[in-house]
Amino acid sequence: MMDIKTYNVIAKEGLAEFPTDLYTVNQSQKPQALLIRSQDMHKTPFGTNVLAIARAGAGVNNIPLVQATSAGTVVFNTPGSNANAVKELVLTMLLLASRPVLDAIPWAHKLGGADVSLQTEAGKNHFAGSELLGKSIGVIGLGAVGSRVAKAASDLGMKVIGYDPYISVEHAWQLSNDIPRAESLEDLLAVSDFVTVHVPYTEKNRHLLGKEQVEAMKQDAVLLNYSRSGIVDDAAVLAALAAGKLRLFISDFGTPALVSHKKVIVTPHLGGTTAEAEVNGAKMAARTLRKYLETGNIVNSVNFPTVEMAFEAPLRLTLIHQNVPNMVGRITTILANYNLNIDNMINRSREKIAYTVIDMATVSAEQQAELTKELLHIPEVIRVRFLKNPRA
Template sequence: MFHIKTFNAIAPEGMSRFDKDNYAINESKTPDGIILRSQKLHDYAFPESVVAVARAGAGTNNVPVTQCTKQGIVVFNTPGANANAVKELVIASLLLSVRPILQGAQWIQTLTGDDVEEQAEANKKQFAGHELEGKKLGVIGLGAIGAMIANDAYRLGMEVVGYDPYVSVDTAWSISRRVTRANELADVLTTCDFVTVHVPLTEQTKGMIGEAQLAKMKSGAKLFNFARGGIVDDTAVLNALKAGQLAGYTTDFADEKLLHNDKVLVLPHLGASTQEAEVNCAKMAARTLKRFLEEGTIKRSVNFPTVEMAFHSPYRITIINKNIPNMLGQISSTIADMNINIDNMVNRGRDDYAYTLVDINCDEQENAQAVAARLEENPDIIRVRVIKNPGVGY
């Protein structure tokens, strides 16, 4: 029986994937896994029983990832599950930035009298706007969201330039060949009428768009931030708006100093706030967490490498260890010294840590547990788990 602890309300379509015969939800103070949305865990004391955290969303800045890594806790996210919701909001915001739709709708509510239609026609010129077609959009970050925005903006008739030095092969295949790829960030900033940011918040991207970058932007350009608040320096944005260098700023992250400014549109973090996105994120988070608990498979982790291997043996040993030379040799030797055969083995490293799956051929769970206990004696091994294959046995 696996125990799952939830923070926040997780869509039932996701939680239903944890079958009641094998999972108990919020019934133990020592859970095996945690699934959450926006709850901040930086002050949470993780029980030693926790082996994984699944965040139903793309960002993981509310999870102490570094701390989790040191404790051998795998952190998962759900990239792409809410991509369509964010994409649609960005496209809507682009349209709102060139057409004063909101202002017109608010103004017309002030009209009275039998000649409302005539008043509207007579005064509509004050709400004349521009079109997106033919304008140039720069997309910084070509992950799941950025790629979708680039493709759809092109379909709207915009010229699109994308910048992402780390674009994945999968994403590269999904981006229209008509989207131009910039080699430098400056190529986007200096030439685009609109710039939208879609990168994760990390030490490297914090303050990525600041005073120096805003100074390079095309005069009269508009900036959009639906990624994370800390990526854009809000004070620098306000200064650029006041100086006329920047024509407008739209953000999904509330900051008091941004309010009550005619050139700034602040939204209450609506990016992934659709029923469809919440369901998709919950499903992906639950599926990822379940596969890890039952098979040891890692996919869509932010702190450990992707590791998958078909599970045909009676028992599987999962190992999180320091990424140092000869660890595989030590693991293999330890298992061989106990007269147990290794059926299959895979290892992947990521920065200072590595993850190993070892399928062993033994007929008793006690023997598998003995292997795990022996491996745990190695000071360079962080965590060891034993998983029994329910479909295989003697």
């Protein structure tokens, strides 16, 4: 039995993905895996016994990736599980940026007396807005969320310009040929009435929209950040709002300076906060954990390479090790010394870490223990696991 420890409230539909004959949930002080949402794992010790951490959501800035990688703990996220929820919220905010509904509603609620309809007719022109039809929108990042936003904005009759130098083939196919892609970020910023950003946070993307980029934006443009805090330089945006360069900034990530500003709309990190998205994320995270724990295959990891190999042999050996020369040779030499034949093998690396999967015939529990000890004696080897194929 393997135990899964959860943090935060995980949708019951996700927990139901763990069959009770193979898994327990929150029953051990030494769980094999963690299933989390927003729990700050920088402040939550998880030890070296944890094989994997799955984040039901896209962002993993709440997980110490360097520490996890060095311990041989695979970290997963669930890209796309909340994409529709974020898309719909971005569309909501685009509409609110065009029509002063937020100001009009409280005004209407203050009306009184028998002549409410007359007061409404007399005052409604104070809340005149504009239409999205025909306006241009620049979508930075055309992944799971950005590609959906681009399509929805196009369906609303907006002129969409996309920019993503790293777009995947999968998401490229989802985009209409009618949506042009800008050659550079500056080209997109110069012509967009609205700019919405949908890229993951990395050190490279920190302040992707900084002082220089904000100043390059179209006069009276509206900027939306429903990606991650830090991708937009808030100080540069506030300066542009004060100078009259930008008309409005809309963000899902509040700071004291932003929440008190009249030209800023802040939502309290609502991007993926829907019942449907929470269920999608929990189910996807659970399935990803099961795949890794039961087969050793890795998909949607943020710190390890993607490794998938059909599990057809009786036994599978997986090794997490440093990405250094001759590691595969040293591993296979040890197996040869035990007269073990390799049925299938795959090795992949990601920066300084590597992962090797080897399929073979059945090996006794005693030999598995001996092999594990000998393989771990290689200084660069971090973790060794043997997995039995239940279908073999």
